[in-house]
Amino acid sequence: MHTLKATGASSLSLPEGSYIYALAPCSAGLAAISSDDSLRLIDSANLKQISVLSSQTHSGGVTCLRTGAGEQGTLLATGGRDGKxxxxxxxxxxxxxxxxxxxxxxxxxxxxxNAATNTVVAGTELVSSQAVVSFWDIRFPREPRLQYVESHNDDVTELxxxxxxxxxxxxxxxxxxxxxxxxxIQxxxxxxxxxxxxxSVHHAGFLSPDTVYALSHDEVFSIHPMTNPDDPQKEPEPVLFGDLREPLACEYVVQLCPGGAGYLAVGNKMYSSLIFWFVCLPCSVC
Structure with missing residues (x-):
């Protein structure tokens, strides 16, 4: 386990009892969404608030945040419970x-x-027996250019x-x-x-160009090699870590932070602590 030194702390000027849902790097420093439905910009060096981009980001509540939209990758994308x-x-x-x-x-x-293709993608909650992945070209926002409506039969939690x-x-x-x-492919x-x-997927993503990770809502973690559908060779076996709470002495896993081999951020409510564990990929999937 690596020892990290805290260099700053801030409440982000949020109302008392608010929760921070997500942080994302942006041209101004950091963007943050929280349970008060705000979208705020923060100086990443000292965590001081720069501005409030929106105090009512989505009616019903903001749910997700990503950076990198637009031709220059300078726009922030938010999704909300209002279906927007x-x-x-x-x-x-x-x-x-x-x-x-x-x-x-x-x-x-x-x-x-995807800034290179001017694309924004959204995944929805299951409604009327459908959970949809929709793609828009941000230059033509009126209608999706592509939709996947059958690939998932429950809430789409990660893209x-x-x-x-x-x-x-x-x-x-x-x-x-x-x-x-x-x-x-259409x-x-x-x-x-x-x-x-x-x-049940809490988080998933690319740990490297040829490796995928998955973290479930009950803290089960695994690493999988990407496969080539045109390659007749047998698919390599995944590496299954199981429930991470006991081996990492934590109560919950926050997120995997790629970089080198990657870090797992885990938390413990009893001690109000956030701990980062270094993750080394097993040779079988390197």
């Missing part, structure tokens, strides 16, 4: 610059951005683009599946190039 995805310019305080609407106004639980291949997208859901798509069945059955 909104883009915000960190250099302006005039409100959202673009708005997209999910199918049947289903609450949006996850977003991802992430491949770090080097702009056409590869990962989705995770409480139905237990992590899906990987080739988004250049047919949904053909676009699905790999399916990982893990358990």
């Amino acid at each position: 995805v909104r883009l915000w310019d960190a250099n302006r305080t005039a409100g959202a610059t673009v708005e997209f609407e999910a199918l049947k106004n289903a609450p949006v639980l996850s977003v991802a951005c 992430e683009y491949h770090p080097t291949q702009n056409h590869i997208l990962l989705s995770g859901s409480t139905d237990g599946l992590v899906n990987i798509y080739d988004t250049t 047919d949904e069945d053909d676009a699905l190039v790999q399916v990982i059955n893990h358990g």
